[in-house]
Amino acid sequence: MTEAHPASRDFTIPEGCPVCAADLPVRVTASGPSGVCKHCGWLGRPVITVTHRGLSVSYEGARA
Template structure:
């Protein structure tokens, strides 16, 4: 049986905000990652994937173009 770790972890992704390119704080909990940009207020649930080159951060649905 796989045990889920109940620890909350906080990270900062440099230039990670998809709207304003500010540093993006990300909190990872047992329910998954969530992020809120302190600069522009964007919030979402980034998708974090482990690759052979490290972590890849993406955003489901992409960005709507105005």
């Protein structure tokens, strides 16, 4: 029997690193999303929200 929802999904957010603006690989699991920048090493948990215009990505602690 196959799983209806896989245990994790991998995505890349173009220019998604809040430090160096490199592409940000993100893994989404049941415990939430996490990302590690392969360029500068930034490590964090992006906040992904569904809006009427698509997905909105923000970062806790990066807000002014």
